[in-house]
Amino acid sequence: MAEELRSSRRASASAPIVRHGRLKRRSAWRTVGKATASVLAVALVSGSAVAAYAAWDLAKTVKPTVTLGNEDVLEGVPDVGAMEGGLNMLIVGSDSRQGQGEAFGDPDEETAVLNDVTMLLHISEDHSNASVVSFPRDMLVDVPECADPEDPSSTLYEQSGVKINTVLSYGGLGCVVKTVEAELGIPILFAGVVQFMGVAGLSEAVGGVDVCVAEPIEDEYTGTFLEAGTHTLSGVAALQFLRTRHGVGDGSDLARISNQQVFLSSLARTLQSNGTLGDPVKLYSIAKAALANMQLSDSLLDPTRMISIAKALKDTDLNKIAFIQYPTAYVEGGGAVAPTSSAEYVRTALQNDLPVTFDATAQESAFASAGDPNVIPPAEAPAEGEPVADAPADPAAPAPTVEALPSDVTGQTAAETRCSAGRTLDDQ
DSSP states (O other), X not given: OHHHHHHHHHHHHTSOOOOOOOOOXXXXXXXXHHHHHHHHHHHHHHOOHHHHHHHHHHHTTOOOOBOOSOGGGGTTOOSGGGSTTOEEEEEEEEOOOTTSOSTTOOTTTXXXXXXXXXXXXXXXXTSSOEEEEEXXXXXXXXXXXXXXXXXXXXXXXXXXXXEGGGHHHHHHXXXXXXXXXXXXXXXXXXXXXXXXXXXXXXXXXTTOEEEXXXXXXXXXXXXXXXXXXXXXXXXXXXXXXXXXXXXXTTSSHHHHHHHHHHHHHHHHHHHHHTTGGGOHHHHHHHHHHHHHHEEEBGGGOSHHHHHXXXXXXXXXXXXXXXXXXXXXXXXXXXXXXXXXXXXXXXXXXXXXXXXXXXXXXXXHHHHHTTTOGGGSOOOOOOOTTOOOOOOOOOTTSOOOSSEEOOTTOOEEETTOOOEEOBOOGGGO
16 A cells, blocks of 8 residues: 555656745845834833844834734734634644755645645634634635735736635745635734744744654655654654654545644643743743744734734633634535535634633534544535524523534544544554
């Protein structure tokens, strides 16, 4: 079986490579100017030479940033806790090989710039709850008009029914943000793109993450080989775990999302238990790693704002930090997925700044299967043009305080310790 897998990989290597133009980066001088202003602001407020040096050290590592076009909303907002409706941040994982060396493929040959990971972090206005929503890379979306990253004065046409992981190459980070904003009906003021080595660097900055593996993971594509048991992962090992798809569940992208949730929930527990979110020194090192390894929106250029976002989760109940897989089902013919009617529950929670609860029966089944994402039967996708059914509103009923998710919305809370459901080469 392993030999057949290697033969398949050699065959796919001969297929035509999708090539995209490189995204234009913003002016380095403009970025330096903003960074300098950030440094001066921190120095004036703190009155401390040490704090000023720390801010300068952070700012000098900043990569060219991206303008989302909505940064003016933040003018006059003193801190993240004053943001009406909570804070929304989009995290994009790019498969671009540019600047990553040849460990992940020849950057001159593999030139695609796809957002294979797209996650939305929502922190409630009172910091009492948070949600991390993962979107399958093959989910079909409608893309609104976006500014052309090659020429911001021109506009790219809207698109209908395209896979979400193609949006980064089409219109850059700003276009991905606008697409997710349209899908969820919420404003997204913060965003960042991270590449392969950036993930490795960030995992090292937090000191590694413990993950549980129920069955061995064997994946030749990403070089991930883990025996059953608990492993502390950082650097490249953490990156491989987050990238593996063939080595977990049924080998699909949906299985990979479940695997990533195992990692992220453990990360949340680690950050709270070791006091990182309340330790300025540790937060400084994480902020420095983020600034050095990610391309961020203008709204995140201020390092003090980055740290305040992290501190917002310092006392959040782990039971109220939910990792949600956006509910989708395969379309006719397969090859892509579309949001189901249950996605409306996720949108409602985000739009109304509500915590969520998972279906108890579905959670018990998922937990008993050691994190196998296939234990819950996939829901059927809505027929084209079919309206989403909502329960009739009772005008006399009090406003809801929590959004109960239906059984086909899978995920877990940060308080739950789950194991990755691995698969060996013989099962692939």
